Amino acid sequence: MDVQDVKAAQRKVETRAKPSPKGLTPARQRQKVKQQPSEESAPVAEQVITQELANWIKQNANNLKIRQTDRRWAAEVVNDFRENLLRFLRSCTDQPLFQSADFLTTGSYFEKVKIHSPDEFDMMLKLQVPNRLTIAELDRGLFYRIDLTRSTRTPVQAFLLENQLTLSSRKVLTETYRLVRKFLKTYKVPDECCRWEVNRKNPYSPAVTLSLCRTDKSSDELISVDVVPALEVQGWPAPVRNGPDVDNWLGKKARQEIRGLPCYYVPKRLKGRNLSEDAKESWRISFSHIEKKMITSHGNKKTCCESNATKCCRKQCLKLLxxxxxxxxQRFPDELDDLCSYHGKTVFLHTLSSRFEDSMWTRQQLPSCFLQLVLALEDRAREGFLPxxxxxxxxxxxxxxxxxxxxAFLVSALEEQRREGLPLLKPADPVPPLRPKTISAETFTEVSTEESAAVRPAVGTKLVLMFAVALVCLSFLIQTMGAGNNY
Known part of the structure; x- marks a missing residue:
């Protein structure tokens, strides 16, 4: 190869490394670069973690645990709702497609990374569809149009468009709303103090969202449940066929097992104006069941967190993030409206793939591991690239x-948090109990004590004022007597 060929090859490599006009850079290449130690990763190694900061992080991690009493009560209420809804759907003769449905538990609660309170639950309602499907990509591998390869007379026929081939996401979600509302007309919550309400439909949400409220206070939400209809499809589409990059972390065998699992598509439409008919009927691919599998079985050596001797801090770091x-x-609702917990979860999974050894996540390293995670989110935001x-x-x-x-605001906010010692992680007020309770005599006594304590400063102020007035009067009287003696 001559010099010109070498230069041409170099130009070709540089061209591939540049971002595309859409702002997308080949992720495989970027991920390999990110696994190398970078200059931007230096601040964590050099940052001095004071004992006070380390204690704050550890204390906050402990405070994020859910009370056992709250967990038990929430599980009882939600499980009863799920079992009775499933029984209703299987006996519902007016919609055969939902008779074979089953629930798949996903989300942070079932991943055991829920924080503060068990007040949010996700339930994926699996619907069986024909195996012969055509999956057409609509937007860089997340959104798809789903068509049958040939016409059918199975129960899915009621949810096809006029062409009798395209599955309508709007029809499936609308029917789920109808069935859930019909179910709630006869269902009673085990706790008589509460009731379920269906929230207003969000045009960009794939879920039927319900709120558990007190019967006497309609605005007080105790638990939120998302019922998400999902199509179970065997085989992964081309954009995701290689599977997640977990070879170094979970191993090649685990990657093959993951690729053998079914895919799920939820009825979520693309955002934007002047959408095409395909975009209005789009389905988004979901990997929540695989995320749950990876987070619950997170160890590189397959023995992590199976005993007290091998506990790691991975889940604690995710909870803290x-x-x-x-x-x-909560502090910047307008500036950070686009930010959500899934951004943190994605950064967490990328970090686990690059820092894959169990020895890097021991319980003693919780403060430094968490700061590594915060800096990883900051770096991704600075680059504007989070695959x-x-x-x-x-x-x-x-x-x-x-x-x-x-x-840009997120980068500044994270820099400020690291510079000032993570003030948002300082010990906060305890979370109130989730279960509704009546006011007892002891509670009333505590309230009365607090009220009397609040009155004490006001009484003290009045006494000071009265003493000052008395001194002024006494001084005036002495001066008057002195003036009388002069005469």
């Missing part, structure tokens, strides 16, 4: 889904 994101969104863990061509920080000003 979720808490930090939640705190940032979806399963769909690498999809950038979760692209301008189309996350505004540039919001990313």
């Amino acid at each position: 979720k808490s930090l994101i939640e705190g940032l969104k 979806h863990f399963f769909v690498p061509e999809c950038n979760l920080f692209s301008p189309a889904v996350f505004h540039r000003r919001g990313l």
Whole structure:
């Protein structure tokens, strides 16, 4: 190869390394680069973690645990709702497609990374569809149009468009709303103090969202449940066929097992105006069942967290990151409106793939591991590049889904948190109990004590004023007597 050929090859490599016009960079290449130690990763190694900061992080991690009493009560209420809804659907003769449905538990609660309170639950309602399908990509591997390869007379026929081939996401979601509302007309919550309500439909949400409220206070939500209809499909589409990059972390065998699992598609439409008919009927691919599998079986040596001797801090780090994101969104709701916990979860999965050894996540290293995670989110936001863990061509920080000003603000906010010692993670007020309770005599006594304590400063102020007035009067009297003696 001569010099000109070498230069041409170099130009070709440089061209491939540049971002595409859409702002997307080949994720496989970027991920390999990120696994190398970078200069931006240096601040964590050099940052001095004071004992006070380490204690704050550890204490906050302990405070994020859910009370056992709250967990038990919430599980009882939600399980009863799920079992009775499933029984209703299987006996519902007016909609045969839902008679064979089954629930798949997903989300942070079942991944055991829920924080503060068990107040949110996700339920994926699996629907069986014919195996012969045509999956057409609509948007960089997340959204698809689903068509039957040939006409059918199976129960799915009621949810096809006029062409009798395309599965309508709107029809499936609308029917799920109808069935859930019909179910609630006869269902009673085990706790007589509560009732379920169906929330207003969100045009971009794939879920039927319900709120558990007190019967006497309609605005007080105790638990939120998302019932998400999903199509179970065997075989992964081309954009995700290689599977997630977990070879070094979970192993090649685990990767093959993951690729053998079915895919699920939920009825979520693309955002934007002037959408095409395909985009209005789009389905989004979901990997929540695989995320649950990876987070619950997270160890590189396959023995992590199976005994007290091999406990790691991975889940604690994710909980702390979720808490930090939640705190940032509460403090800056407008500036960080695009930020969500899934961004933190995606950064977490990428970090596990690059820092895969169990020895890197021991319980003693919780403060430093968490700061590594915070810096990883900060670096991704600074670059404006966060590839979806399963769909690498999809950038979760692209301008189309996350505004540039919001990313710049997120970088500044995370820098401020690290510089000031993570003030949002300082011990906060305890979370009130989830289960509704009546006011007891002891509670009334405590309230009365607090009220009397609040009155004490006011009484003290009055006494000081009275003493000052008395001194002024006494001084005036002495001066008057002195003036009388002069005469």
